[in-house]
Amino acid sequence: MSTQHHAIPAPVGGNLVNATTFVCGVLIAVMATIILIRLFFGLASTTNVNDGYSWGIWVVVDVFIGSALACGGFCMALLVYIFNKGQYHPLVRPALLGSLFGYTLAGAAITFDLGRWWNFWHIFWPGYFNVNSVMFEVAACITLYIIVMWIEFSPVFLEKMGLHDTRKKLNKVMFIFIALGIVLPMMHQASLGTMLVVMGDQVNPLWQTPLQPLIYLLTAITLGYGVILFESCVAASAYRRQIEVPLLNPMARVMLGIMGFYLFARFADVTFRGVLGLAFQFNYVALTFWIENACFAAPFLLIGSAEARRNPARLFLAGIAVMLGGVLLRLNGFLIAFDTGPGWSYFPSLPELLVTVGIFAAEILGYVIITRRFPVLPREDAQLAH
Amino acid sequence: MNTRRDFLKGVLASGAALSTASIAPEANARETRHRPAEGLGLLYDATLCVGCKACVAACKEANENPPEFSTEDHLWDTPLDTSGYTFNLIKMYRNGTMETKDAEVNGYSFMKTSCMHCADPSCVSACPVSAMSKDPVTGVVGYDPEACVGCRYCVVACPFGIPKYQYDSPTGKIGKCELCRHRYKDGHYSACAEVCPTGATLYGKTADLLVEAKRRIALAPGSVTTYPRGKLGGPDQSYEAPVGNYLQHVYGETEYGGTQVLKLSAVNFAKVGMPDLKPEAAAARSETIQHTLYGGLIMPFAVLGAMTYVAKRNVHHEDDAPEQAPGKEGS
Numbered sequence A: 001m002s003t004q005h006h007a008i009p010a011p012v013g014g015n016l017v018n019a020t021t022f023v024c025g026v027l028i029a030v031m032a033t034i035i036l037i038r039l040f041f042g043l044a045s046t047t048n049v050n051d052g053y054s055w056g057i058w059v060v061v062d063v064f065i066g067s068a069l070a071c072g073g074f075c076m077a078l079l080v081y082i083f084n085k086g087q088y089h090p091l092v093r094p095a096l097l098g099s100l101f102g103y104t105l106a107g108a109a110i111t112f113d114l115g116r117w118w119n120f121w122h123i124f125w126p127g128y129f130n131v132n133s134v135m136f137e138v139a140a141c142i143t144l145y146i147i148v149m150w151i152e153f154s155p156v157f158l159e160k161m162g163l164h165d166t167r168k169k170l171n172k173v174m175f176i177f178i179a180l181g182i183v184l185p186m187m188h189q190a191s192l193g194t195m196l197v198v199m200g201d202q203v204n205p206l207w208q209t210p211l212q213p214l215i216y217l218l219t220a221i222t223l224g225y226g227v228i229l230f231e232s233c234v235a236a237s238a239y240r241r242q243i244e245v246p247l248l249n250p251m252a253r254v255m256l257g258i259m260g261f262y263l264f265a266r267f268a269d270v271t272f273r274g275v276l277g278l279a280f281q282f283n284y285v286a287l288t289f290w291i292e293n294a295c296f297a298a299p300f301l302l303i304g305s306a307e308a309r310r311n312p313a314r315l316f317l318a319g320i321a322v323m324l325g326g327v328l329l330r331l332n333g334f335l336i337a338f339d340t341g342p343g344w345s346y347f348p349s350l351p352e353l354l355v356t357v358g359i360f361a362a363e364i365l366g367y368v369i370i371t372r373r374f375p376v377l378p379r380e381d382a383q384l385a386h
Numbered sequence B: 001m002n003t004r005r006d007f008l009k010g011v012l013a014s015g016a017a018l019s020t021a022s023i024a025p026e027a028n029a030r031e032t033r034h035r036p037a038e039g040l041g042l043l044y045d046a047t048l049c050v051g052c053k054a055c056v057a058a059c060k061e062a063n064e065n066p067p068e069f070s071t072e073d074h075l076w077d078t079p080l081d082t083s084g085y086t087f088n089l090i091k092m093y094r095n096g097t098m099e100t101k102d103a104e105v106n107g108y109s110f111m112k113t114s115c116m117h118c119a120d121p122s123c124v125s126a127c128p129v130s131a132m133s134k135d136p137v138t139g140v141v142g143y144d145p146e147a148c149v150g151c152r153y154c155v156v157a158c159p160f161g162i163p164k165y166q167y168d169s170p171t172g173k174i175g176k177c178e179l180c181r182h183r184y185k186d187g188h189y190s191a192c193a194e195v196c197p198t199g200a201t202l203y204g205k206t207a208d209l210l211v212e213a214k215r216r217i218a219l220a221p222g223s224v225t226t227y228p229r230g231k232l233g234g235p236d237q238s239y240e241a242p243v244g245n246y247l248q249h250v251y252g253e254t255e256y257g258g259t260q261v262l263k264l265s266a267v268n269f270a271k272v273g274m275p276d277l278k279p280e281a282a283a284a285r286s287e288t289i290q291h292t293l294y295g296g297l298i299m300p301f302a303v304l305g306a307m308t309y310v311a312k313r314n315v316h317h318e319d320d321a322p323e324q325a326p327g328k329e330g331s
């Protein structure tokens, strides 16, 4: 029954040139210029990365955080296709679109951070493989996932181009790509956490644990739902559509459930390893640990009751809190609580920041263009728009 | 509607896959690796070092590295730390009045900074494209710029902060000590040990160097003993000198599963910049996790199989929708 009243996706329509897209365009142009300078003059010409902090925000924010924020697609697929919650179907395409851009741009971002980018193909060339390397697994897996996502999303373009036969044929085997589109992100989101393990004692014990893959996987999933809460609210206000509260409410409950388990695992881990004491010292590491976990706990206060979950403003704030928590967890492990020895410090340079901003601008621009021109958002609402 | 039944099936299928895989870890636990029997290395003895930096200059020359300046006049090569262009450096510990050599209080000491050639190196485990590799016989950890993608995971992973990248170049490489492996074929060995006037940097097989290190710390401070120079077991260049006030600790014997470069000091190792490391290598822990989860791709395929099965059952209802959505709308 639930599947029958699915809103059919349709383009939102409207003008592609407006204030938002113009600003995004300018930011993207700035980013492109900076990337060119970096390619011709080396990383030092534009970034503040150094041998103490060799991974700056181009890696930690653009890739590690960017990809985690792009987990909405796989989280919705998990609900709809694995747990057979067909009612969420209208959220799948928009979420997948967000993921598609998030990941594709994360993949693009890593290439210009690579010091020897022209060798990039070595990651896919068996003669060079190092299967012991967590980075190898992450890189190969993310690349595969990007390809899988484009295939998953291709019906949108096929619909637009009127290639119904191709679309039908593709749909027959789509379940394979849907399954891949769930397993691949689970693999590399977990591995992004494992990446910390080989760094050993340089990472503060509050973040250095063999449980890292589980911690990263669970937060990636909650982040996925958090982003959907956030995106749904933003898209609704930007396109003056209704917020899908009847869908978001139960989804938020799923998110809370996973997050409750996450917080339990997180604190059991630090307690069991006997490092919880570090969280009660008077320093910035302890402070950032508590802010991070407060962000994960905040949604319980914001949307703990079914009543509160019907309040769009609260859903929106909870989404933001979860996103901040996930962002901080990653910043903490790789930058803030990463201590490589005395004498090193890092803060991103302006060009570095502008590139990261440019990447997010590219995501927004892509989202706007595609939702306005291609059938992504549910149709009935689409007709209410503008 | 069979939603609930499918849901349960989905849960059961993925649960079964996960538990099958969780039986595997035992087989995948990877112990910290040990040094190869014939492994080569260096013994650096801080009590012998006079801080002449002949080794730093020799290293620059052997690796064809440009000078780096930290003074106004740009007259001398004066790097302040190892870098993409400086693979070996002698650093100085200073305390108080700096009166006495090798004293922790009111004293000074030297310490060599260069690759430790770990038995179980983090850099090798981290590198996605095998550009960092450990020679199975000599144990020397080498770098291949032709393979390297410049991801700098090795830079981040090394507990000693050794691999460094050349950020100022559009074609930057990683720079690190490779124990002068390119000079062996001409009968040479590590340039730093070759030129060291005091034998403070000594080249040889790590097993022999460890015996030599233990001999030294067992001697009574102030007594006189023979110190070899250059290459242990090579032509005799030894001389006699008084024994230093050694700490009873050969750094590198067990740290991180052992390193092929060993160090002796009279001043606390942590104070002269050598981190306190457990005998377990982080690489072993990382690879254990990695192979538990992905070994033979068993778990991914098991989960994928379960997901495919469930997705195939649940996906069909979507197929009908587009029939009603010819998708010819638009701007």
Ligand code: SF4
Pocket (backbone or CB within 6 Å): B048, B049, B050, B051, B052, B053, B054, B055, B056, B090, B112, B192, B195, B196, B197, B198, B199, B200, B201
């Ligand atoms: S050459 Fe020998 S004595 Fe001179 S600084 Fe180097 S290790 Fe010390």
Ligand code: SF4
Pocket (backbone or CB within 6 Å): B114, B115, B116, B117, B118, B121, B122, B123, B124, B141, B157, B158, B159, B160, B161, B162, B163, B176
């Ligand atoms: S000291 Fe660092 S660079 Fe050298 S082998 Fe060990 S991990 Fe690799």
Ligand code: SF4
Pocket (backbone or CB within 6 Å): B123, B126, B127, B128, B129, B130, B131, B132, B143, B147, B148, B149, B150, B151, B152, B153, B154, B155, B163, B174
């Ligand atoms: S920078 Fe090069 S050597 Fe270092 S881990 Fe990356 S690919 Fe390997």
